[in-house]
Amino acid sequence: MGKYFFSETEIKNSWDLVLTAFWQRYPNPFSSHVLTEDVLFRKVTSENLLVSRRLFTKTNRLPRWAERIFPGRRSVYIIEDSVVDLSNRSLTTMTWNVNHAKLMRVVERCVFTGEQDRPVWTHITRQAWISSGVFGLSRPIQEFGLARFRSNQLKAMKGLEHAISNLQTSSSCHGESAEKPKNVNPAAKNAQKPQQYI
Numbered sequence: 001m002g003k004y005f006f007s008e009t010e011i012k013n014s015w016d017l018v019l020t021a022f023w024q025r026y027p028n029p030f031s032s033h034v035l036t037e038d039v040l041f042r043k044v045t046s047e048n049l050l051v052s053r054r055l056f057t058k059t060n061r062l063p064r065w066a067e068r069i070f071p072g073r074r075s076v077y078i079i080e081d082s083v084v085d086l087s088n089r090s091l092t093t094m095t096w097n098v099n100h101a102k103l104m105r106v107v108e109r110c111v112f113t114g115e116q117d118r119p120v121w122t123h124i125t126r127q128a129w130i131s132s133g134v135f136g137l138s139r140p141i142q143e144f145g146l147a148r149f150r151s152n153q154l155k156a157m158k159g160l161e162h163a164i165s166n167l168q169t170s171s172s173c174h175g176e177s178a179e180k181p182k183n184v185n186p187a188a189k190n191a192q193k194p195q196q197y198i
Contacts, residue, residue, distance in 0.1 A: 005126070011121065033058050059074070078098070090111060090113045091110075093108075106149060107128065108149075111124070
């Protein structure tokens with residue numbers, strides 16, 4: 001059956017600013033578990049949608065009881081598909097882990113929407129599905145996965161707020177600093193078209 005997570009959040013910042021911060025949120029002091037970020041594919045469709053696929057490498061520490069059964073340091077590869085719809089002021093993302101999926105699979109869907117009647121607010125809807133295929137241990141693994149997901153979402157929001165703050169500081173100091181902007185989303189080499197999107 002698995003575990004399900006749902007949350008709704010509002011950020012008191014415009015959707016344009018939140019969208020820009022979304023692409024620039026790594027690295028940040030709240031996401032030290034994110035090791036790498038690579039763009040695998042990106043294009044603008046005929047419907048004027050920006051479609052992207054990125055690959056993240058993250059550390060994945062298990063609880064102590066599980067480390068005895070599954071020893072060794074773990075890196076998890078995460079795929080993120082995203083669609084930016086400028087006309088509707090929305091960003092939709094879908095992420096899932098590629099490896100260790102039998103141990104625990106986490107699928108997350110987020111929608112960032114700019115509010116028409118309140119242009120300085122952005123609404124975020126987040127859903128997650130957590131499952132495990134380990135016979136006899138699936139329930140405690142799913143409980144652990146849900147608890148970790150909740151904890152990581154708090155860190156993810158702090159990381160996003162950190163990126164927003166950096167952008168606001170940079171904007172207010174524009175022209176006063178000699179520091180060049182950092183390119184956090186370099187074009188991927190050997191980009192391939194993914195099989196499906198959101």
